[in-house]
Amino acid sequence: MAAMPAAPASDTPASFDPSRAIRLAHETFDIEAAAVLGLKQRTGEAFSRAVQAMLDVRGRVVVMGMGKSGHIGRKIAATLASTGTAAMFVHPAEASHGDLGMIKPVDLVLAISNGGESDELTAILPLLKRLGAPLVAITGRAQSTLARHADIVLDSGVEKEACPLNLAPTASTTAQLALGDALAVALLDARGFRQEDFARSHPGGALGRKLLTLLSDVMRSGDQVPRVGPDAGFSELMREMSKKGLGASAIVDAEGRVLGIFTDGDLRRLIEKGADLRALRAREVMHPNPRTIRMDTLAVEAAELMEQYRITSVLVVDAQDRLCGAVNSNDLMRAKVI
Incomplete structure (x- = not known):
């Protein structure tokens, strides 16, 4: 059987010298x-x-x-x-x-x-x-x-x-x-x-999402937003929070304007104090005048607001300060804004 021809010299690897490389x-x-x-x-x-x-x-x-x-x-x-x-x-x-x-x-x-x-x-x-x-x-x-x-x-x-x-x-x-x-x-x-112009050319990138995604694109709206009136009992407040899964509930007046907010953290603090929860109403336990954000702002601004004040959710309002949505850090993470 004839011997195989030798490989060309150029195909033969030379000895590797790491220091030379x-x-x-x-x-x-x-x-x-x-x-x-x-x-x-x-x-x-x-x-x-x-x-x-x-x-x-x-x-x-x-x-x-x-x-x-x-x-x-x-x-x-x-x-x-x-x-x-x-x-x-x-x-x-x-x-x-x-x-x-x-x-x-x-x-x-x-x-x-x-x-x-x-x-x-x-x-x-x-x-x-x-x-x-x-x-x-x-x-x-x-x-x-x-x-x-x-x-x-x-x-x-x-x-x-x-x-x-x-x-x-x-x-x-x-x-x-x-x-x-x-x-x-x-x-x-x-x-x-500008950055905004660059983002329009890169809508699929991280910068594009940050500079083009509005709160209205990612926020919870309609029946997804937990809300009760100021005279709602504590049980009603808890049912609304549990049902909507935001970890908080807005307290609004008859026109839908935000009066306050109640969060999971507030609940833990009430329990630690030993308060009689059944006797409480929403207006008595809410944080009045909570931080809100307009729906026509960028979603990244909501993330910055949460980071600045160390909160995990924020209520979204329209030009008349009426509740129209809510967003938490998980919503922003799913949208890849953070």
């Missing part, structure tokens, strides 16, 4: 940090012109790049889109086969290539120029084909890659990403982009 990691951090810091000296008037051009564009920022630059481009497009600048990524190779129709004269193209000579990208540069869309280039070579075609050039050049062979894009892609983030930050600042 750590040293290479430290060197990578140093090289990439130096690459990013080096951008400061070359970021000036061209950068501000690029920001202005993106602010002025009536369409979208179309990000393009091949290979590793394409991966960076996808992230830059996503960051721009989530911070107030309409953006999308178009693959240069697909652009040559029909996707170029996605780009309009009202758009701006942000093309990324370290060497500036990517065949797929340079092949469509004349078409982009003929289209009339402004072209901003992020490239490490100021004399490259991409740079010569661009209206604005952002220099992302690095002295060397972190790769020991100086081949794999490492420091250069870090520099590209940093420039993209810098553009996004400058743009969101110029647009007056």
